[in-house]
Amino acid sequence: MSDRPATLRDVAAAARVHPATASRALNPGTRLLVSEETARRVTEAAERLGYRPNPVARSLRTRRSHTIGVLIPDLNNPLFPPIVRGLEDRLAKHGYVVLIGNTDGDLARERMVFDQMRARHVDGFVLATATLHNPLLAEAAEADLPVVLMNRTAQGYQFSSVSVDNEQGEWAAVAHLASLGHSRIGHIAGPQEISTGVSRLRGFLDGMRAAGLAADESRIVYATGYSIEEGRRCGHELLAPGSGLTAIVAANDMLAVGCYGAFDDLGLRCPEDIAVIGFNDMPFIDRLRPPLSTVRFPHYKLGTEAAKLLLERIEDPDSPVKILYLAPELVVRGSAVPLAPAAVAGLPGGAADPDDMIAPNTVPLRRGAGRRKR
Amino acid sequence: MSDRPATLRDVAAAARVHPATASRALNPGTRLLVSEETARRVTEAAERLGYRPNPVARSLRTRRSHTIGVLIPDLNNPLFPPIVRGLEDRLAKHGYVVLIGNTDGDLARERMVFDQMRARHVDGFVLATATLHNPLLAEAAEADLPVVLMNRTAQGYQFSSVSVDNEQGEWAAVAHLASLGHSRIGHIAGPQEISTGVSRLRGFLDGMRAAGLAADESRIVYATGYSIEEGRRCGHELLAPGSGLTAIVAANDMLAVGCYGAFDDLGLRCPEDIAVIGFNDMPFIDRLRPPLSTVRFPHYKLGTEAAKLLLERIEDPDSPVKILYLAPELVVRGSAVPLAPAAVAGLPGGAADPDDMIAPNTVPLRRGAGRRKR
DNA sequence: GGGGCGGGAACAATCGTTTTCCGTTTCTCG
């Protein structure tokens, strides 16, 4: 009947108990502190009045906001929505809610968003933007904030993380190309301040070595960011006259899409003239012209696993740090086909024999094979 | 030096004033209540201690959370990220933060998310999921919650809304097809419980009439949702043997993408055998095979405008209700080309003469022309 | 010179929960 929403006081009054008792009765953790009968009376009164605890008041007292801050580069990148949904869905099950912050790859913006979230007393962070050495990480570590790194790793910090086995993925991409007869393969590397940039480059190099192929510096160009524009620029650079490349491994789908643009500019046909393989298997990437061959990993699951790690951390700050790798798989589509015999003729053959790897469509990978220490 | 973050109390103590005074000094709205000298002392103390107001405590007292609830069908739909960013960016300027809720088109889920957000005391809602008659709307209206409808409208409620002039957009799509020589044009209509579904259908019908073309029921099929699967299903239905359609206007890009699938299934080539036009100009839709011709509207701006409307409403509950329409424009790409002469021959010519509408690439539209009342 | 006025700051009361600290009561068992 009251106009204002019912408060704990009201419930207590209705149940003829003290507010403190009502609180105990309603809280699962403390319910055993009151008699069954009282608990029943309180619950019933709460029910009757349509009582909804005020999360703000609760937060003020308990210093927990049940809110998680998530930092990502840009929600517009189709890679992130499924990951974020994984996070949200999992966290929602435990009563947490997500605040999304877009950094646009800008350190100042990242700082702003981070501070803003700290001010709002988020209970933890999921960082998908961390660069290898990041002041935020130091700060978070010092403040003892629960943090999980997602799709990123950082050295020297005690943070749990979940990411993809990038080395394996890129290794498989190279092996695939080699099996198709390609030997002059270039790489568009991601930014080297970002963990994915370096690990994918490493995977590429390992893969080339394993296939007995040369991978000198002239065949590697570094993107300054994971964007279509950068992909296009790097594509041009890689395909400068005389390079003779027949295939490109791009560190990320966006870069690969940029390559498509470069191919158009240069009048090259993909896959006939030039092959390209991406990384991530973004939504809709299978509908491009041609459908992009790429390395897939379970996006949604990346989110749910990150959420699990973070929840562990929040519920028990002393829980062990976990580093989780998700297995990637190669998805063979239309952007890389066997090298035309004519072109193959004069080339030194690839040494790899990855027959056992190239299943009809997708190839689950095992961890460990091509992986290096450090 | 203190370990815990500084509180208003600390600041007050440092400035040798009462906490209340410190509060007033720090708050722009009440600063004039304290002397200049005191204000300076307080501000300085706050600065020195690195004071950050605790938003939770503030919320408890002021009953404003500076949080906005945003309900969308699914973040994975590439249409939404840019819209959401528009919202976030604009709201952030005013110190608001956004909670995103995905409903997956499920009423029960929508209800859950809505309640959850109300429990968290959001200061307002942006609804991009509203169906024409929605219990949520009634509830929100009764509770006097600030609400803005985005990309949706609803009848009989006093809510501001911002959406696209769907009639104009679809009208232009039809005119374009007619100008290309198509006359047997089908429509995949969106769900009729959703405002975009009905207004785009209306635009289609108006457009057909204006072009002097027949649009009987057999050429309209209703999707139950804006999904690729539904698009495929409806595409099949529309292209059943004997239909003789040469073009399809889809109420949304997802449905159009679904059509691509149906074409593949049926061995039809697009655009040679069958043309299709979408709606929304989702990100990446220009990179499909073939690039989709579609109706574009400014996504980001839709978000910022919705934010502005909501802020108005929050700051002054008596501000007038505003219904805002954004102008769409036709984007001509590769999924609709002039009908081959052979096919055109035996057909009754389209009556439209839309020369003035078909600019080289995009066509800004004027409101009013093909629009109907009610 | 006293009453009135008003600016400026202090006091105190919230906001709605949780939680610590204690009184009661009741139960158990020697």
Added chain:
DNA sequence: CGAGAAACGGAAAACGATTGTTCCCGCCCC
């Protein structure tokens, strides 16, 4: 039967801000 220990639940103090009210004091004016 009485001592000690559970078991319950009430009182009150937070949590950190905002805000209505009171109070003090200097100043103006009659």
